[in-house]
Amino acid sequence: MGLQGLWLEGNTPDWMGDYHTDINLQMNYWLADRAGLSExxxxxxDYCLAQLPAWSEVTQKQFNDIRNRYRNTSGKVAGxxxxxxxxxxxGLGWWWHPAGNAWLCESLYEHYEYTQDRAYLSRIMPLLKGACEFWEARL
Structure with missing residues (x-):
């Protein structure tokens, strides 16, 4: 799921082997359903759901920090x-990627569209709802 995945050599990966929301995390799963690997x-x-409490807390605490070039000028923060x-x-490092939540949710929702699994949709609903709340406050 990380940047290097099973191709990692050694114990000192580039970018600390973390998960990047600007493309890397999503592209690792783009073909899962289409390739018959939905499982x-x-x-x-699971990763996103496990991270939701931390992502929500950090967003609430730091998104309007004056050092954050992506902060809301309205002062409103949600989701x-x-x-x-x-x-x-x-952990969340480097610069904020506000559209990362929408991009992750798009991938999560496309999996639902492919599988039509209502139990899965119920599981990811907190992610979808929180991303919508973020954008409602921001826009």
Whole structure:
């Protein structure tokens, strides 16, 4: 799921082997359904759901920080978003990537469209709702 995946050589990966929301995390799963590997997709949904509390907390605390060039000028913050780099421990590094939440949710929802699994849709609903709340406050 990380940048290098199974091709990682050694214990010092580039970019610390974290998960990047500007393309890398999503592209690892683009073909899962189309290639008949739908059973592999829940890994990214599980990751996002596990991170949701941390992503929400960090968004609420830091999104309007004056050092954040993506902050809302209105001062309103709701829901969650991510930074370019994330990790399994709830960390968000580098610059904010506000559209990363929408892009992740698009991938998550496309998996639902492919499988029509209502139980899965119920599981990811907090992610979809939080991303919508973020954009409602931002826009």
């Amino acid at each position: 592999t997709f829940p890994a990214v949904a 969650w978003t991510v930074a370019f780099s994330t990790n399994p421990y709830g």
